[in-house]
Amino acid sequence: MSFVRNYQAEDRSLHSGYWSTFDGNNYGNNNRKRSRNNYYNRNCNIYNDNRTKFGDHFNFYNADHANYARYDAVRSSLKRRKYSAPVWQESQQYYVPPMVHDNIPSAYNFQGPPTRSDGDASTSASCKRDCSIFEDDKPVFMSRDEIDRHSPSRKDGIDVHHETHLRYSYCAFLQNLGMRLELPQNIIGTAMVLCHRFFVRRSHACHDRFLIATAALFLTAKSEEAPRHLNNVLRTSSEILYKQDFALLSYRFPVDWFEQYRERVLEAEQLILTTLNFELNVQHPYVPLTSVLNKLGLSKTVLVNLALNLVSEGLRSSLWLQFKPHHIAAGAAYLAAKFLNMDLAAYQNIWQEFQTTPSILQDVSQQLMELF
Amino acid sequence: MNDTNRWTTTLDIWSSKIGEGTYDLIFLVRTESPAVTHSKFVGIKKFKQSKDGNDISPTAIREIMLLKKITHENVVKLINIHINHVNMSLYLAFNYVEHNLYEIIRHHMDKLNHSINQYTIKSLLWQLLNGLSYLHRDTNMQVVVTIWYRAPELLLGAKHYTSVVDMWAVGCIFAQFLTLKPLFQGVEVKATSNPFQLDKLDKIFKILDHLTLEKWSSLASLPHWQQDVRHIQGHK
Structure with a gap:
């Protein structure tokens, strides 16, 4: 451990990385055995207690992490903190401080609210409110206004603009992780949609989005019959989050950091399943898009490629929570045609083929435009 | 979900194992649940732990995804799902069908x-x-x-x-x-x-x-x- 100690003392910038899934309190204990169950009974406001407890050891900084978040205005009380000096407990174990990522309390020790099946009195008010109006079994389509106004993150002070960027950040992370794990695009897309569904039911303030995203991709790969070994998923995600080779990470963290990360991801997998009530089926617009354009003799055209790209871009929006796949397909085709100065109205019954209306077309294409 | 909590704790106290597959164990449990329409008994399938560790097996996930889609008089009805967070066990509760x-x-x-x-x-x-x-x-x-x-x-x-x-x-x-x-x-x-x-x-x-x-x-x-x-x- 002395090597780690010296390494940390010499390089203060080491902690600009992100590891929000550690529970600092675990490292001071000799007894490392932790009941998995306590994850479901933690309080997302513990962040505030720890900030007070360890406040002396932090200073403020505003670095960007891994290009996964890009936004400006932050409330000063939620600024990211950087660890300024090593803290040593009596056990001489190195303590990894709580990190606040991207200016919101990211629940570094993954303090999720209880699942619907395991209510607990100790849960904070904000996390108790998490599931508010989204308790249905099946993913119900919502209006954009409903998503924006009723998101549980709103009650924790995260505004629409901020949440949009949080959404972009975990989608960028998922795209990177999925490609490095050589997963097909539809699986990566499904994982993104599952994360969107999760965060209309749970607050960003209580859940580390990168942990949820990692678990969602691991889960989706299994559900789509392309499973990836958990250890590979964990290694790759930690390399992406730290922009560092996995072999070097063991020098930065306590001996059992990987095992703890593994447990957190498995707990997150269960939380996703219970939060979404095991609704893992996601339909994508790719099939209706290609089949309708095929029917109209527009296959193998620039229009198809552009529309497909627009659909892929659209994954980072909340469109999948608002519209059926054929509606998104129609909006993408409409917008692609606009870009290419094509008049799709010349193709008879095209919008009937997509089973859509002018207002839906307008809405979908408008939201796709906003992504650029 | 409370019903399932009761069923899963009952498994160890009062239940009978009525079958075993490659991936699961089937138990027969008595219930008073209003969700169960035809019978006072429920068949509970407990999935065996995945070989890789404590994650939920792909087989279980695929089965749940399909069963949630299915509503048909000639296909057994999934009435509840429960994860025991302590030991990571997964339980599926079905309307009990007496004979195969x-x-x-x-x-x-x-x-x-x-x-x-x-x-x-x-x-x-x-x-x-x-x-x-x-x-x-x-x-x-x-x-x-x-x-x-x-x-x-x-x-x-x-x-x-x-x-x-x-x-x-x-x-x-x-x-x-x-x-x-x-x-x-x-x-x-x-x-x-x-x-x-x-x-x-x-x-x-x-x-x-x-x-x-x-x-x-x-x-x-x-x-x-x-x-x-x-x-x-x-x-x-």
């Missing part, structure tokens, strides 16, 4: 010592086909079956197959209703993940004659036909 086809056949063979009434066969077969038709149409799903009911293309290592493999299985079950014995009761080889089941194929050939490329042109593309054609033809 195997029990009905055994009952006629051992107790009654005569064949099943033709009207009963007609009814059972209709229910089976009705359920299968729904699964094929609405879930685009093939039902993977035990070796006695496995179609030749599966035995010959086909990776891509259609719902016709289920129709082969229905034919085998129909024959078993009539004779009370499996039609093609081969000895299963369990050496590797997808071993060549020569004995099973031989049973089929004895009744339906040997396969040839003239009869079935796509035979040539099947892995075990390419590798084991000599063994197959040597059994003529």
